[in-house]
Amino acid sequence: AGKRVVVIGSGATAVTLVPALAATAARVTMLQRSPGYVMPVASRDALNRRLRTWLGEERAYTLTRRKNVAVQNLVFRLSKHRPALVRRIIRAVNARQLAGSGLDVDVHFKPAYDPWSQRLCAVPDADLFAALRSGAATVVTDRIETFTETGIRLRSGQELPAEVIVTATG
Numbered sequence: 001a002g003k004r005v006v007v008i009g010s011g012a013t014a015v016t017l018v019p020a021l022a023a024t025a026a027r028v029t030m031l032q033r034s035p036g037y038v039m040p041v042a043s044r045d046a047l048n049r050r051l052r053t054w055l056g057e058e059r060a061y062t063l064t065r066r067k068n069v070a071v072q073n074l075v076f077r078l079s080k081h082r083p084a085l086v087r088r089i090i091r092a093v094n095a096r097q098l099a100g101s102g103l104d105v106d107v108h109f110k111p112a113y114d115p116w117s118q119r120l121c122a123v124p125d126a127d128l129f130a131a132l133r134s135g136a137a138t139v140v141t142d143r144i145e146t147f148t149e150t151g152i153r154l155r156s157g158q159e160l161p162a163e164v165i166v167t168a169t170g
Helices: 010-024 044-055 057-082 082-099 128-133
Strands: 005-009 025-034 037-041 120-124 135-140 144-148 151-154 159-162 164-165
Touching: 005 010, 005 151, 010 025, 010 120, 010 128, 044 057, 057 082, 082 128, 120 128, 128 135, 128 144, 144 159
Parallel strands: 005 025, 005 164, 025 135, 037 120
Antiparallel strands: 144 151, 151 159
16 A cells, blocks of 8 residues: 555456555556557446346356357457457457546557457456556556666666566466
8 A cells, every 4th residue: 555566467467456456556557568458348247137137046147158158259259250350349449448548559458469369358347447547557568677676677768666566477
């Protein structure tokens, strides 16, 4: 609490840690070597809630699970067959989520690879984006030159002040 924190990484661990830390830290920076695909995903399934009231817990679970598998399969197949389309959709979602944050979507959220060629990271309830919009957190895309007494010096020459450094690199 009250500290300047740098979280190194951009995968699932980093995108869940950053908003949690941003709630109490003075400032949180997610430092990534390269961007990954991130998409907001609701932590509660609205369809499941409705199905539970109509069909009961067990049937609702089965149908919701089938729906989730089908959606994931559709996204994967679409990513493989129409990667440019999926890339545009993800970029549009990210741009909408980051509106007002001052962050450049094409610098920090535009991977060099096609969707599902590597990671596709789910952001529960878009909380990472909320932390970025509020200014409690930010993203820096660069490589680490060295650790210093006061934080991290990047290859670009930029210094990231940090009292706490968290490695979230898998």
